[in-house]
Amino acid sequence: MAAHAFIASRDKRQVARTAAFLLNADAPSQQDVIALPDGAPYGRISINTEGCTMCLACVSACPMGAIRDNPDLPQVRFIEQDCVQCGLCRTTCPESVITLEARLNLTNEAMSPAILNEEEPAECTRCGKAFGTKSSIERIVAQLAGKHSMFQSEDAQNLIRMCDDCRIIQQTENMAGEPFAAAPRPTVRTTADDLAEREAARDKSKDN
Numbered sequence: 653m654a655a656h657a658f659i660a661s662r663d664k665r666q667v668a669r670t671a672a673f674l675l676n677a678d679a680p681s682q683q684d685v686i687a688l689p690d691g692a693p694y695g696r697i698s699i700n701t702e703g704c705t706m707c708l709a710c711v712s713a714c715p716m717g718a719i720r721d722n723p724d725l726p727q728v729r730f731i732e733q734d735c736v737q738c739g740l741c742r743t744t745c746p747e748s749v750i751t752l753e754a755r756l757n758l759t760n761e762a763m764s765p766a767i768l769n770e771e772e773p774a775e776c777t778r779c780g781k782a783f784g785t786k787s788s789i790e791r792i793v794a795q796l797a798g799k800h801s802m803f804q805s806e807d808a809q810n811l812i813r814m815c816d817d818c819r820i821i822q823q824t825e826n827m828a829g830e831p832f833a834a835a836p837r838p839t840v841r842t843t844a845d846d847l848a849e850r851e852a853a854r855d856k857s858k859d860n
């Protein structure tokens with residue numbers, strides 16, 4: 653086997669990966685992806701997209717940051733090199749749609765984010781800003797529209813399709829028809845009003 657020189661970084665996983673890559677390069681038959689036994693600390697996850705609701709609980713659960721969201725789009729992304737196959741994402745997923753596969757992927761693909769699931773974003777019907785996923789918003793509309801007392805009118809149902817900011821602005825604008833709208837405030841009465849009234853009554857009695 654040829655000798656190789658490389659600078660070992662402090663990251664043990666990166667050192668192991670580089671060593672495996674160089675050993676593989678000198679092997680009689682190269683394998684870009686090497687199957688490992690269950691429980692090995694390298695591998696990938698898969699998501700059954702049919703059942704995934706894009707709740708992103710797996711993103712919060714991953715201690716390695718291997719699963720990531722996208723701040724601009726509804727996406728679940730995954731970096732294979734960072735996954736230690738701990739299974740926390742699988743345990744956390746409320747839909748049980750995550751599976752693990754232990755393996756060592758020596759290709760560069762393991763280093764960059766792969767999109768495991770993505771959905772069309774919901775766009776606010778008032779300002780056009782993307783927020784949440786279209787399917788989840790429509791699911792909420794289907795559950796509330798015409799069924800909940802607060803979402804009987806079309807105006808109220810449209811609020812669900814608005815982003816947080818626009819929902820508040822629209823509600824404020826609709827306030828006149830809202831049950832929470834306060835009655836008109838009474839005119840403030842002062843001592844000057846009482847004195848004027850008394851004066852007027854006195855003048856009237858003099859005239860009589």
Ligand code: SF4
Pocket residue numbers: 699703704705706707708709710711728744745746747748749750
């Ligand atoms: S895989 Fe599971 S936890 Fe992750 S976004 Fe989909 S449903 Fe949520």
Ligand code: SF4
Pocket residue numbers: 697713714715716717718719734735736737738739740741742752
């Ligand atoms: S198995 Fe563990 S490290 Fe890998 S993606 Fe899931 S939570 Fe992250």
